[in-house]
Amino acid sequence: MKLLRYGPVGQERPGILDSEGKIRDLSGIVDDLEGKWLADLSWTESLDPSTLPLVEGTPRLGPCVAGTGKFICIGLNFADHAAESGMEVPPEPVIFMKATSAIIGPNDDVVIPRGSTATDWEVELGIVIGKPAKHVSQKEALDHVAGYCVINDVSERDFQTKRSGQWTKGKSCDTFGPVGPWLVTRDDISDPQNLKMWLKVNGETMQNGSSATMVYGVAHVVSYLSDFMTLHPGDIISTGTPPGVGQGMKPPRYLKAGDVVELGIEGLGEQRQDVRSEG
Numbered sequence: 001m002k003l004l005r006y007g008p009v010g011q012e013r014p015g016i017l018d019s020e021g022k023i024r025d026l027s028g029i030v031d032d033l034e035g036k037w038l039a040d041l042s043w044t045e046s047l048d049p050s051t052l053p054l055v056e057g058t059p060r061l062g063p064c065v066a067g068t069g070k071f072i073c074i075g076l077n078f079a080d081h082a083a084e085s086g087m088e089v090p091p092e093p094v095i096f097m098k099a100t101s102a103i104i105g106p107n108d109d110v111v112i113p114r115g116s117t118a119t120d121w122e123v124e125l126g127i128v129i130g131k132p133a134k135h136v137s138q139k140e141a142l143d144h145v146a147g148y149c150v151i152n153d154v155s156e157r158d159f160q161t162k163r164s165g166q167w168t169k170g171k172s173c174d175t176f177g178p179v180g181p182w183l184v185t186r187d188d189i190s191d192p193q194n195l196k197m198w199l200k201v202n203g204e205t206m207q208n209g210s211s212a213t214m215v216y217g218v219a220h221v222v223s224y225l226s227d228f229m230t231l232h233p234g235d236i237i238s239t240g241t242p243p244g245v246g247q248g249m250k251p252p253r254y255l256k257a258g259d260v261v262e263l264g265i266e267g268l269g270e271q272r273q274d275v276r277s278e279g
């Protein structure tokens with residue numbers, strides 16, 4: 001099932017796509033797509049979207065998960081991306097946090113922050129946690145995944161690497177976390193390690209990869225993280241990007257106001273962001 005949130009910023013309502021790709025309102029069933037409804041998706045089992053109220057028009061889509069407590073990202077998780085970044089594949093997953101205040105809808109504007117000259121793109125497979133996960137094995141890990149979504153892990157490379165400390169500064173700026181369009185429930189994705197991933201800037205293909213070349217896959221990452229912290233329903237894990245980021249180009253190429261970024265993952269839908277300056 002493709003679960004979503006629609007409506008103005010801060011006033012999103014839960015919805016679901018029907019078999020014709022139309023939005024149906026879910027607010028008579030759940031109050032929002034937040035952790036408490038994602039921990040146990042049994043309410044979706046008897047759901048017949050065609051019986052729910054049809055949403056007219058093409059409303060804005062919000063992030064497909066509400067109330068995310070943690071937004072954890074995996075760094076350098078594709079060998080070829082590590083190489084273009086001039087880094088080695090790490091012996092264990094590298095993790096960093098993205099501030100949850102960076103989360104926006106899939107088609108909202110990305111804002112280049114004040115002072116930035118190196119704002120970059122990263123198409124990533126997002127994991128949305130369902131059941132709480134603490135010390136789960138790789139074999140059990142997928143039972144704790146509610147579903148998957150597209151994420152653009154927007155990154156300011158100078159803030160990330162030249163401003164001292166960890167990567168968090170370059171990953172957490174407002175609007176640096178488009179999430180959606182849908183949360184595709186786990187039962188709809190037979191193999192998360194075989195999904196095409198792509199990203200274009202102004203119509204030009206920049207990233208054209210697959211989750212098949214991920215170093216540490218979904219089950220590994222969920223199990224690994226659960227040994228360090230409890231993963232809660234609604235937490236998001238962004239699993240790293242394939243090659244083709246602007247930083248890896250010669251010379252590097254970064255986003256500027258007026259650019260249009262489009263990205264998608266097989267089976268998970270597409271995003272489109274207009275880029276503008278904070279000023």
Ligand code: ZN
Pocket residue numbers: 073074075122124153238240241
């Ligand atoms: Zn990333």
